[in-house]
Amino acid sequence: MCGITGILTPGRDAARLAYFGLYALQHRGQESAGIAAGDGGTIRSHKDMGLIGAIFDEESLAQLSGHIAVGHTRYSTTGSSIVVNAQPLLETTEIGDFAFAHNGNLTNTDELRERLSPSTTLQATSDSEVMAKAIVEAPGTMLDRIEHVLSIARGAYSIVLATKDELFAFRDPWGVRPLCIGAFEDGGFAVASESCALPTIGARYLREVEPGEIIRITPKGMESTVVVNESAFPALCMFEYIYFARPDSTLNGRSIYMARYAMGRELAKEHPVDADVVMAIPDSAVPGGIGYAAQSGLPYIEGLIKNRYIGRTFISPDQDLRARGVQLKFNPVVENLRGQRVVVVDDSIVRGTTTPRIVKLLREAGAREVHLRITSPPIKHPCYLGVDMATYDELIAANYSIEEIRVKAGADSLGYLSLEGLIAASGRKRNEMCLGCLTGEYPNVPAAHSARAMVG
Numbered sequence: 001m002c003g004i005t006g007i008l009t010p011g012r013d014a015a016r017l018a019y020f021g022l023y024a025l026q027h028r029g030q031e032s033a034g035i036a037a038g039d040g041g042t043i044r045s046h047k048d049m050g051l052i053g054a055i056f057d058e059e060s061l062a063q064l065s066g067h068i069a070v071g072h073t074r075y076s077t078t079g080s081s082i083v084v085n086a087q088p089l090l091e092t093t094e095i096g097d098f099a100f101a102h103n104g105n106l107t108n109t110d111e112l113r114e115r116l117s118p119s120t121t122l123q124a125t126s127d128s129e130v131m132a133k134a135i136v137e138a139p140g141t142m143l144d145r146i147e148h149v150l151s152i153a154r155g156a157y158s159i160v161l162a163t164k165d166e167l168f169a170f171r172d173p174w175g176v177r178p179l180c181i182g183a184f185e186d187g188g189f190a191v192a193s194e195s196c197a198l199p200t201i202g203a204r205y206l207r208e209v210e211p212g213e214i215i216r217i218t219p220k221g222m223e224s225t226v227v228v229n230e231s232a233f234p235a236l237c238m239f240e241y242i243y244f245a246r247p248d249s250t251l252n253g254r255s256i257y258m259a260r261y262a263m264g265r266e267l268a269k270e271h272p273v274d275a276d277v278v279m280a281i282p283d284s285a286v287p288g289g290i291g292y293a294a295q296s297g298l299p300y301i302e303g304l305i306k307n308r309y310i311g312r313t314f315i316s317p318d319q320d321l322r323a324r325g326v327q328l329k330f331n332p333v334v335e336n337l338r339g340q341r342v343v344v345v346d347d348s349i350v351r352g353t354t355t356p357r358i359v360k361l362l363r364e365a366g367a368r369e370v371h372l373r374i375t376s377p378p379i380k381h382p383c384y385l386g387v388d389m390a391t392y393d394e395l396i397a398a399n400y401s402i403e404e405i406r407v408k409a410g411a412d413s414l415g416y417l418s419l420e421g422l423i424a425a426s427g428r429k430r431n432e433m434c435l436g437c438l439t440g441e442y443p444n445v446p447a448a449h450s451a452r453a454m455v456g
Contacts, residue, residue, distance in 0.1 A: 001387065002075050006190065007071075007167070010187060012186075021192055021197040025073055032087075033048070034087055036070050036099035037066040038069070043097050045090055070099050084125075091132050091136050093135075095142065100135070102157055103193055104385065105385050106153060106157065108154040112134050142168065143168075146170055150229075156385035157171070157172045159171075165219075170215065172211065172212070173229035180198070191209070211235075234433070235443035237434050239437070241254075247260060254428070259426050263291065263417055264288035266417060267345070268292045269295060270418055270421055271373055277299050277340050278298045278299070278300050278343040279336075280345045284347045298343065301333070303333055303342060330358070334365045334366055340366075346358075351394050352396030352397075360410060372413070377418060379398075382395070419439070
């Protein structure tokens with residue numbers, strides 16, 4: 001997760017553009033956010049815990065003047081949820097200061113930490129700071145330093161880095177996390193985790209940053225350097241297609257909406273059911289639900305209305321409300337559910353704690369039958385590359401059969417999309433994606449993480 005953006009626009013307010021770019025990426029992290037901006041001399045930053053709209057106002061943005069900026073909205077995996085771990089990070093070197101924003105998760109953080117000088121002080125508790133310090137201590141130009149770190153860092157990392165007059169964007173050689181480039185008609189470039197951020201700020205999508213590629217942007221234009229890693233192979237996270245990415249984004253030329261729609265159609269082919277209506281769990285499963293309905297010929301309905309702001313409040317519910325669980329998040333549309341045999345499409349089941357509550361809510365609203373259909377295969381393995389996914393003990397599909405999960409959920413039937421159906425819907429080849437949480441096979445993760453017996 002995490003959302004990152006980088007802007008270089010001579011003569012324009014880069015921080016304000018970064019702010020609106022982050023707004024479009026808020027779905028990738030709601031824990032903290034920040035923007036750092038440079039005017040050719042000084043790099044200034046502002047960051048805090050919470051949502052972007054609560055952190056920034058006109059006064060704070062006015063302090064971030066300049067034509068270059070990087071922004072970050074955080075979802076934590078490595079490092080606790082405290083303000084010192086908020087990004088961008090600001091670092092000082094003998095060739096100048098830089099701001100650093102990272103999406104991903106390193107798998108050899110301890111090794112990188114051991115390479116640092118004994119005098120190096122780490123203030124945060126994240127792998128991001130370790131990587132930033134590795135750049136600080138590497139020799140040569142900024143491009144040389146980034147190339148060096150690309151050669152020794154392992155895991156998932158999409159990064160934007162700004163000096164006082166240059167913007168860099170680079171991805172790990174496996175391309176686990178997304179990153180794309182856009183251009184402004186009146187000059188300058190933008191970099192963002194997802195393409196949906198680009199039209200928001202008036203930039204035209206150009207292309208993805210390739211795995212192992214370093215993009216260097218200056219007021220004169222854009223240059224590309226590719227760092228070859230013979231052990232690397234394309235491994236974009238499949239969960240970008242299933243859940244993370246916004247449906248109006250595009251990854252490698254494939255519309256996320258159409259990929260999820262195709263997942264729903266494949267699911268209907270693999271797991272048809274005699275039912276009356278189809279609904280989806282808002283919001284990420286909606287395209288899949290529509291696809292299922294189209295393939296099955298059943299009418300699509302809204303069965304649940306999402307309370308979109310309940311999860312965005314800093315005021316905790318009292319114990320009685322907390323006990324009501326999903327009723328804080330969803331309200332059933334009783335008129336659409338009463339007496340119906342309902343196909344419920346969702347994107348995934350991870351721990352399996354929410355699904356029984358949803359089934360119960362639908363039955364209480366009058367649904368006669370509830371048939372669960374999931375647009376991903378069973379999640380049987382944790383993620384080590386930037387997704388805060390449960391341990392083996394917590395993953396329901398790692399410990400129970402599909403029939404046992406159905407019983408626990410209280411559903412009349414349960415069907416998961418096959419791995420082959422998922423791959424076909426994504427438009428990618430199997431050897432072009434990370435499927436670790438589904439298959440247990442990870443790109444360049446230490447062997448101890450690849451065997452269940454060694455991790456839990």
